[in-house]
Amino acid sequence: MTIFGTLAAKPWLESGSGEFPPSGRLRIPTGRLGLIFFLIVISVLFVLLGTAYVMRMGFGDWVPLDEPPVLWLNTLALVLSSAAFQGAWIGVRRNRPAGATAGLYAGGLFAALFLAGQLVAWRQLDGLGYYVASNPANTFFYLLSALHGLHLLGGMAAWGRAAARLRHAGSAAELRPAVELCALYWHFLLVVWLALFGLLLADNGGADAVLQPLPHGMH
């Protein structure tokens, strides 16, 4: 039933044994629904930070930072990680345990690489004198990449549990829920990272490039 159909119901007219509608649960696994709500919360978090980023950019003291080239490699690692999880997902769906295992391990490995690469990027920026507090552009980069990294780290904990279960799992089907949730989460974090990276690159084109459509009167 559609959402409007549900809300238009007249419950006071349906009473007694004649009327026995199903409860109308959503047709997706409960775990995935919970994760989707969580992803919505994280989206709000990053959208608010992105809005603050764009607003703060317009205050005149913004000096864009030169993004270290390693960020491109990190992006590649995260893409591969996400792709590997997708492979694992396909593996459990088609009941190919070997594919699922390989995908799961590779996904975790690339994610760890990404996190290590992010630390390298931080070291490089720090070495170039882009300190946290010396410019808001730096602060935002550190803050956003740290928050993104922490979310990925949380994902790694879930991945660890799934990988540990892998040893005892009798069949690929047993792993399916965990792998599905991991894959979904990884794809989401990839999208978040691409958005953050895009914001960083766009801002290197000059604050004006990003701020053009925004009316300055807002502040």
Place this chain on the structure above:
Amino acid sequence: MAQTAIPTGTYDDTDHDEDLGDGHHEPRSFITKYIWSQDHKVIAIQYSITAMAVGLIALVLSWLMRMQIGFPGSLPFIDPERYLQFVTMHGMIMVVYLLTALFLGGFGNYLIPLMIGARDMVFPYVNMLSYWVYLLAVLVLVASFFVPGGPTGAGWTLYPPQAILPGTAGRDWGIILMLVSLIIFVVAFTMGGLNYVTTILQARTRGMTMMRLPLTVWGIFVATILGLLAFPALFVSGLMMLLDRVLLTSFFMPTITSLGERLSYGGGSPLLFQHLFWFFGHPEVYIVALPGFGIVSDLISTHARKNIFGYRMMVWALLAIGVLSFVVWAHHMYVSGMNPYFGFFFATTTLIIAVPTALKVYNWVLTLWQADIHFTVPMLFSLAFILTFVSGGMSGLFLGNVVVDVPLSDTYFVVAHFHMVMGVAPVLVIFGAIYHWFPKVTGRMLNDALGKFHFWVTFLGTYAIFFPMHYLGFVGIPRRYHDFEGIAFIPDSARELNAFITVAALVVGAAQLVFLFNMAWSGFRGRPAGSNPWNATTLEWQTPETPPGHGNWGPRQPVVYRWAYDYSVPDAEQDFLPQNYPRPAGDGLNPEAPPEQGGLLR
């Protein structure tokens, strides 16, 4: 039990009965049963007790503030800094750590699974974590009383730059602990909130459609969605201010000279913080109000023995208020210097939100119209809520307009408004709800005489406290002032009124101790309640055991055949039909009261 009346074989619900899942077997030891418990009922009680304990601290703080205002200098240790620390901690504790936690963590946890016919929350482990993380947030907050410099005195809105500058009380440690505590709280809330919405959507028992849910569940559902969308703004603003304070970044800090010294900050925007804070702060009002709306709807319907008027409209109004609450935030910022056109927009949306809100009030009143009103303690509190909410809401119509708000903004008129509408009104609902559901939680009734005493002192007393404050506001008495010595325009009568208010506040506070005594005493010695003392229709009153056991429903989950408001149905012999009662009214098989429920109330 009504559910035993379900003709077995006709409605086989065994397929539907879900296993509680791995790791959720009935706990055996004291630790797993009462401490590290994953049972939603225990978690609810843990949340409630913690919230009320920290609320007591906030109550004492309000006493101290009132002593200073009513009888300046009578407690010499209250210097201006301490006074502002009390203001800040009182506000933050009451809004976030008491009201939000009690409505959602307490009532949400207890009532959602029981009212929808589920065995527990869908993620019990995360639910348990939610409580312990909440407790951590509370402990971090309370710790700020004991650090050098004490808690922050920045006001509960924590506006930068003043909140983190030297000269503000608690600038060294208090503000850091406050921000850390808020961040932890948001994490705790998110864990709980994900559980509440997912449980309501996915764990409803057979026959429990969304539109058969009691309005309590609807209120909690919408409020939780608001919380999930709004609390990230608090998280973000808290985190950014924490960085401004600790790492000297400049998210919110403009170029500034403090105590003759140019600080390293520069370029940040205090207004950005205000936008983020109120993007959380206004929905927060409804995060507290909507569960209250839902609970009051159920209390009124049950104790007036009449179906709620306009159930569908009530649901739609909850949703409309939820949506609108995200586009009114800047009405808290009319005096912040933002663009005046912004103010016009937000004044308009603010007045629009009065429409669905008023609709709810009319529906409550129409529910009471020609009803069989039982003046039980929960009903008294519900009626008092409607009156108080209307009083507080009316002054909100004034303050929603920019031209009226500007002169009144920093006066006691605002204090009166928000205490009526989001302080007293939700607290009255909480009391009503406790008197209503205490028998289910403990199996015993709260003492009625003490309850009525508690009600009248609280209801009349809070009016004695907050109603005169409107007049103080008109006179122009500024809020957040430690004392009014030497301010020429303040008449003596205002000082006398302040003394009167203080006396009222002390009395009302003391009445809450009577309430606590009632709970403690009745919990052990109260009259046994039976399973359904109010003859209510909703599922939580149809459990096989009272208090409900682990898994809530014994071997079989209930099946729902009707909405939650079948009171005084024509042709029915008794004046209520439980939601899991299978037969339609007037089918020649007059429903009888389940024997252990004692039949009719009157």
